Amino acid sequence: MSPAGSSPIGAPPHIHALLTKLHKLSIDQEAELQKSKSKNNDGSSRFVSSTAAEPTDFDALMRDKFIALDEDKCHFVYQLIRAKGATTIVEAGTSYGVSTIYLALAAGRNAKALGKAGATVIATEFEVEKAGAARAYWKECGESVEGVVDLRVGDILETLKEGVRDVDVLLLDIWAKLALPTLTLMQPKLRPGAVVLVDNTVAAAGGYKELLEYMKAPGSGFTNIVVPYSGGFEMSVYYPPL
Numbered sequence: 001m002s003p004a005g006s007s008p009i010g011a012p013p014h015i016h017a018l019l020t021k022l023h024k025l026s027i028d029q030e031a032e033l034q035k036s037k038s039k040n041n042d043g044s045s046r047f048v049s050s051t052a053a054e055p056t057d058f059d060a061l062m063r064d065k066f067i068a069l070d071e072d073k074c075h076f077v078y079q080l081i082r083a084k085g086a087t088t089i090v091e092a093g094t095s096y097g098v099s100t101i102y103l104a105l106a107a108g109r110n111a112k113a114l115g116k117a118g119a120t121v122i123a124t125e126f127e128v129e130k131a132g133a134a135r136a137y138w139k140e141c142g143e144s145v146e147g148v149v150d151l152r153v154g155d156i157l158e159t160l161k162e163g164v165r166d167v168d169v170l171l172l173d174i175w176a177k178l179a180l181p182t183l184t185l186m187q188p189k190l191r192p193g194a195v196v197l198v199d200n201t202v203a204a205a206g207g208y209k210e211l212l213e214y215m216k217a218p219g220s221g222f223t224n225i226v227v228p229y230s231g232g233f234e235m236s237v238y239y240p241p242l
């Protein structure tokens with residue numbers, strides 16, 4: 001968590017209050033999950049699960065869980081988007097839309113500051129009820145969030161096939177097995193210099209093995225570092241190989 005009073009987020013008080021409430025809900029749920037923990041496939045992570053085509057007990061357990069990106073990571077992502085002047089963001093895994101609020105605020109501010117027509121955060125969620133709740137939270141935020149998000153409900157490997165281009169930032173905050181297929185689907189749509197962020201890559205290294213091997217392979221076009229937030233937060237920059 002960032003020290004009190006150090007939030008870089010430019011937003012009115014009601015959005016700050018909502019974010020504080022939602023992060024707390026998420027943290028409380030995770031604490032409960034930890035108590036009853038046992039079902040992850042390889043025991044290493046909250047992010048090891050099925051693909052959408054093969055739902056498991058894990059999916060049932062996670063159906064009503066926030067699993068929101070930690071607040072300090074959200075602040076980092078917000079700052080990175082602002083620094084980059086990014087206006088087209090894809091979020092793989094939206095849940096109740098907590099991280100999405102940060103993405104939308106940052107991208108929207110960039111569009112205004114840079115005199116661009118608008119910004120877009122393409123958000124993706126498989127669970128219909130989560131998607132509905134996320135929409136309600138964004139509405140509560142107002143136009144600076146609601147007006148920026150393009151929510152696609154369904155299996156990400158279908159919903160991102162069309163209508164995505166010139167992506168500045170891709171946030172992979174989805175079950176680990178979907179990370180590599182999502183990345184390869186998005187790769188042709190990434191702008192040169194695009195940033196790819198992946199949560200929990202140290203704590204869930206087993207689940208992310210294939211993704212990390214793919215991004216770290218010589219000639220992949222990706223350069224990678226781990227930002228040392230809890231669980232590890234992978235930050236990669238992509239330039240298509242020449």
Ligand SMILES: C[S@@+](CC[C@H](N)C(=O)[O-])C[C@H]1O[C@@H](n2cnc3c(N)ncnc32)[C@H](O)[C@@H]1O
Nearest residue numbers: 052068069093094095098099125126155156173
């Ligand atoms: C870690 S949570 C996302 C948290 C969110 N980024 C936040 O910070 O609030 C991952 C989400 O991915 C969703 N998900 C899992 N499989 C999916 C799929 N095939 N297509 C779209 N979303 C999926 C899950 O339902 C879950 O809500």
